[in-house]
Amino acid sequence: MTATTKKQLSFLSVFLLGVDGIIGSGIFLMPSRIYAKLGDVSLLLMPLAGLAVLMIALCFANLASKIPGDGGAWLYTYTAFGRFAGFEIGIFTWLLGIITMATEISALVTSLKSVFPTLNQHSHYLVVALLILGVLTLLNLIGSKFMDWVDNISTIAKVGVLILFVIAGLFFIHPANFSNLSGTVSNSAPLFNRFNEGFGMVFYMFTGFSFLPIAASKMKKPEKTLPIALISVLLTSALLYMIVQMTAIGVSGKDLATDNVPIAASFFHFAGQLGYDLALIGMLISILGVALSISFSTPLIASSLASEHQLLPRVLGHQDKRGVPIVSLLLSCGICALMLLSGNYLFLASCIVFTSFVQYVPTILASIRLQNHSKLPKGFRLPGGLLIPILALLVTSYLILSFSVKLMIAGIIVFTLSGVWYLYDDRDRQAKGLPRDIADKDKPF
Numbered sequence: 001m002t003a004t005t006k007k008q009l010s011f012l013s014v015f016l017l018g019v020d021g022i023i024g025s026g027i028f029l030m031p032s033r034i035y036a037k038l039g040d041v042s043l044l045l046m047p048l049a050g051l052a053v054l055m056i057a058l059c060f061a062n063l064a065s066k067i068p069g070d071g072g073a074w075l076y077t078y079t080a081f082g083r084f085a086g087f088e089i090g091i092f093t094w095l096l097g098i099i100t101m102a103t104e105i106s107a108l109v110t111s112l113k114s115v116f117p118t119l120n121q122h123s124h125y126l127v128v129a130l131l132i133l134g135v136l137t138l139l140n141l142i143g144s145k146f147m148d149w150v151d152n153i154s155t156i157a158k159v160g161v162l163i164l165f166v167i168a169g170l171f172f173i174h175p176a177n178f179s180n181l182s183g184t185v186s187n188s189a190p191l192f193n194r195f196n197e198g199f200g201m202v203f204y205m206f207t208g209f210s211f212l213p214i215a216a217s218k219m220k221k222p223e224k225t226l227p228i229a230l231i232s233v234l235l236t237s238a239l240l241y242m243i244v245q246m247t248a249i250g251v252s253g254k255d256l257a258t259d260n261v262p263i264a265a266s267f268f269h270f271a272g273q274l275g276y277d278l279a280l281i282g283m284l285i286s287i288l289g290v291a292l293s294i295s296f297s298t299p300l301i302a303s304s305l306a307s308e309h310q311l312l313p314r315v316l317g318h319q320d321k322r323g324v325p326i327v328s329l330l331l332s333c334g335i336c337a338l339m340l341l342s343g344n345y346l347f348l349a350s351c352i353v354f355t356s357f358v359q360y361v362p363t364i365l366a367s368i369r370l371q372n373h374s375k376l377p378k379g380f381r382l383p384g385g386l387l388i389p390i391l392a393l394l395v396t397s398y399l400i401l402s403f404s405v406k407l408m409i410a411g412i413i414v415f416t417l418s419g420v421w422y423l424y425d426d427r428d429r430q431a432k433g434l435p436r437d438i439a440d441k442d443k444p445f
Helices: 011-022 026-064 073-081 083-112 122-142 147-172 191-204 207-214 222-258 262-308 326-340 345-369 387-402 405-432
Strands: none
Touching: 011 207, 011 222, 026 073, 026 083, 026 191, 026 207, 026 222, 026 262, 026 345, 026 387, 073 083, 073 345, 083 122, 083 262, 083 326, 083 345, 083 405, 122 262, 122 326, 147 222, 147 262, 191 345, 191 387, 207 222, 207 345, 222 262, 262 326, 345 387, 345 405
16 A cells, blocks of 8 residues: 555545544433433533543644554554553553443443343343354454445444434423433432542543544644544534433433433434334444444454564464454454453443553653654644643543442453563563564654
8 A cells, every 4th residue: 555545534534534433332321321420410521521532632643643653552652661561552452442342232232121121131131242242253254345334334323313313302302301410319429429430431432532543644644634633523522412411301301310222212202112213223223333343343453463563462463364363353252251241331331431541641641751752753733832741641540530449450450461461472572583573664763
């Protein structure tokens, strides 16, 4: 592929790519969960979380305009802090894909509970979730020639349902429904704790932004296009989320707090069973499409980091005769199955936020360390010098308050096991005289 064909994404293409990457299952399932925590105050979380994520995204944009390649967080971390740090973030990048796949499968089964109440039983939930994972694994083994078609159908279903919901729902908003400022009556937890949990839920809905910097090398003038695109994408997503949340509250009122599928339930209030079924079908198609797409891309990420970028253990790069990264696929699906054992969509969503947090911190620190590096181009300069990276670091640190102790302990265990794996792989490479550095094309200097 030539340099000319690499940078063909226009601003509009980048913008649509970003919006599509951010808007996922969260917008269909989270409105009721957030409302149950904070009531009408949940409306304020959308722009607040969007602004917070924007601070982090600008650090990504700053580094993407300086460091060539499609590496994202792992490459920025490697450049600033060396191979071990890059390895760890590479592991968490792969793990983020696995957790996202588990979360989308969980979202799909959680959505089906409204049609099949028997799925509320953990054993039934688990059987269906593992069956879906098995089907996704088989489709991966067959090949990915139909993925463009799946992505298009998924995007149309997702955007179509949300646009129809907002346009129609705005005519059925009842001002009297905006009278709940404290969340559900049964929710007696302190406001501070509920706000922290709610912020983590909303933050989860924005985590897809980190995909855009990875595609920086395919953009026209990325140093200009990427920052503007990130700002536009995040502001648009925040506005859409706020409008959807406002519409859901205005239509459903306090009933929203107990709705398992809030968008479909709100549709029912003004369009009856037909509206409910239409919204549910569109939502299921959208979530299934995202799950399928992630199931293909995640093993490829691990395989690419192992074979193309020479960072993760070589075994993950092994492919079969059809080019399927068989080892990373089976390992990814195996870990995904373990994640599904939790049977909890909200827990898996918090795992995504935590795994994203692990990538955000070193990326922000890298933007500080490499800000005036003599061997890197100036690229997109952050206004205010270190102000934005410091604010981004503070926002990211605040997320810790939304994590459970068990989740943080699990993160430490993963980090430690990854370190042991790194030492083993490093010694193996030394013994066999193999490269112990990333590929030359990834090195900015």
